[in-house]
Amino acid sequence: MFWPEVTVVDACVRRDGRGGSPTAVTDDDPAATDADRRALAAAAGTSHAAFLGPGRAPDGGRPVRFFTATAELSGCGHGTVAAQAVWLTRTARGELHDRQHTGGRTFDTVAIRRPAGIEVWFDQGLVALRHPAPDERAALVAALGLTADDPHPTHTSRIAAPGTPRLLVPVRDRAALLRVQPRLGELATACRRYGLLGCFVYVPPVGDRPGAARMFAPAIGVAEDVANANSTGALAAHLLDTTGAQTIAIEVEQGDTLGRPSSVLASARRGPAGITTRVGGLAMVRDAP
Template identity: 85%
Template sequence: MFWRGVTVVDACVRRDGRGGSPTAVTDDDPTATDPDRRAVAAAAGTSHAAFLGAGRTPDGGWPVRFFTATGVLAGCGHGTVAAQAVRLTRTGLGELYDRQHTGGRTFDTVAIRRPAGIEVWFDQGLVALRDPAPDECTAIVAVLGLTADDPHPTDAPRIAAPGTPRVLVPVRDRAALFRVHPDLGRLTAVCRRYGVLGCFVYVPPVGDRPGAARMFAPAIGVDEDVANANSTGCLAAHLLDTTGAQTIAIEVEQGDTLGRPSSVLASARGGPAGITTRVGGLAVVCSGQE
């Protein structure tokens, strides 16, 4: 079907407004099929598409669904940044404090106009962490093409789940990160075998210097993501857990290898129920906004 009113948003741009992950945002059509929705991202030239529902859920959230060219996603961090940026633009307000319903969960969002774009934050909720089993770790690391010197000397792989699990793999430095060249076919098979979304390879932030990361998720049709906001929140939870801090705030640069420099912000806090996180980014609405 022909889909009207698609807006393209660069989500999670750098502080100067450059780069970001192009994301299609549009109003959902109740008569559309999921194959129709999957086709929107491809037609818009974006890896992901966000579909805004027409009315609130009983718990007060605006429904938003996310699709790639190959299927539906339970959640999408940079897609949430894009969706809430469009919603703020439509209101004409300077700030919008609201709630979004995605993947069976309703959570708080805030969007604020800034000189370089629209700053969006959302509550990611609880992030569960566990150490991978030896066979999981060996299988996943083996398909990334790392050399013997590339693994981080003090950090170790972790599986993090804000809902859908993904593997966090630390490397020594940015040179090692940029050398990563996974076998995408084997990575797809490994991710499906162990039930994980993909692999988030990262260099931890040090002091005031941002971290850096690359997300590979070929099993859901995204060979390499320009910006993966949910995985950045997972990384914040992991760093909080391993350092013993009470709270932590990080910035992680992504997208450089794809020519789309991006930046994601995240914070984590420990509580009685576990580690909760907030994730944010700056968005620029590029085209199609009515």
């Protein structure tokens, strides 16, 4: 399969423009197979690829599909940042307010030209939260290789589902975060057994200091993600759920262990239906189409 034009976007770069998660973005071809799409993700040398569909979904959203080298994803946060950044570069506008259709859901997006890049925000929607069963937590924490001193003294693990569920695992500090060396085969098996995307190991933000995190998702072919925006939104929902506040806003730094420093922003709000979140990041389009 020949893809005529592939743009690489560094999604969720740090405030100084460094790093970000390299994401391939291309116009989808209705004649392509899913195997073709997985092959593009591998050939582009990026962990994820976004495929921009033609036209509009019946509800008005622009279709976007996301693939890794091994699977299609029902959603991808940093991929959404990348996709919306590319769409804005195809216009002469300073801002693009739109809607995206991915994984059977349509949601609001906004992309804004900034001096340092393109700032993108999207509505993540409701995030479902539950406590893991003892066997779930034990199997996943064991696969992560955490020592007895690594867990956070006050925060507890939570399963959060902004669509696909994942385990949020708090550790005490950044040193403990850097020490995490998961047994990837064992972790992939455990995630498949319990129907989880992966594990988001994090240090909570404190005051004005950003949090830090690493996302491991070997079950979908991503040993470690440079930046996982959806998990950052899930974390915002979890942190809000543990407080009496009505809203919360966080920043979580990621990607340092991979040499791609990244930063994801997220906010969460209580509403009649539950906790809803918005997720954002700054994107740098390497070669605008």
